[in-house]
Amino acid sequence: MNRKQSIVFWFVVAIYLVVAIGFSEQKQDEIICNKIEISFSDNAKKHLLEKDELIELIQTNEKVIGFPIERINIAQLEKYVESLAPVKHTQVYKTIDGVLKVDVEQRIPIIRIIDNFSNSYFIDKEGTILKSNYKYSPHILVATGTIPDVISPIAKSKVFNIFSNTNEDLVQDIYKIALKISEDEFWKAQFVQIYVNDKKSIELIPRVGNHIIELGSAQKLDDKLFKLRVLYTEGLSNKGWNQYSRIVLKYENQVVCEKAD
Secondary structure, eight states, X not given: OOHHHHHHHXXXXXXXXXXXXXXXXXXXXXXXXXXXXXXXXXXXXXXXOOHHHXXXXXXXXXXXXTSBGGGSOHHHHHXXXXXXXXXXXXXXXXXXXXXXEEEEEEOOEEEEEEOTTOOEEEEETTOBEEEOOSSOOOOOEEEEESOOOOOOOOTTOBHHHHOOSHHHHHHXXXXXXXXXXXXXXXXXXXXXXXXXXXXXXXXXXXXXXXOEEEEESSTTHHHHHHHHHHIIIIIIHHHOTTSEEEEEOOSTTOOEEEEOO
8 A cells, every 4th residue: 555545545534433423422412311220329228218209309300301311411410419418429320321320328317306396307327417308207216305496407417517505415415325326236126216304304215115214415325325234134134124114324323213103
């Protein structure tokens, strides 16, 4: 092949590549998004957002199904999904067959708080406040009682950043107790509710037995729970769960047990 033939050859190749790329881009632009596929990265059952609700929220925010997939703004969609209270992190990408894939890591709530005015919100393990305006509500520890309506919970704010005065310290204490319970399989099996009585003293409602455990506050929580564990494993297991009506742990270096009638 002489120099002239070589030039002609590479010129033809260049023209072919330009046409092929242009044709490919045109074909891709014609691909319609036909499905949203949600994948949750964790296996936890105690989450707030279900797949069908997330698809519905995405479609309500900006209809993508039936829209050319190449024209979907991935960065904008990721920003929207991560703005949802239950979402910790997300990654969105598209496939050549028209599927929009959304990978989501959810925040896992450890407690639901219902205050004096029936306002309800969740707090996750990291102390993040999550609004409860979603269809699915997991079966987790619930805190009720004399809990002041100190704020309108701001989505994804941290409990320690918002709650700072005397009344709000109570919610911090509830979070600390819930976190400790969530981290221990023994305690998770024991308690179903945290209750704040009229004196703003924190109580635990057990799953088994008719007694109430009064912690008072989250101060020296490890010591209080250690004493309670000893009582549970060495005392109540032998004497019976209904032996006492109240177990008080708020006093230092002692456990006060009130006998049931």
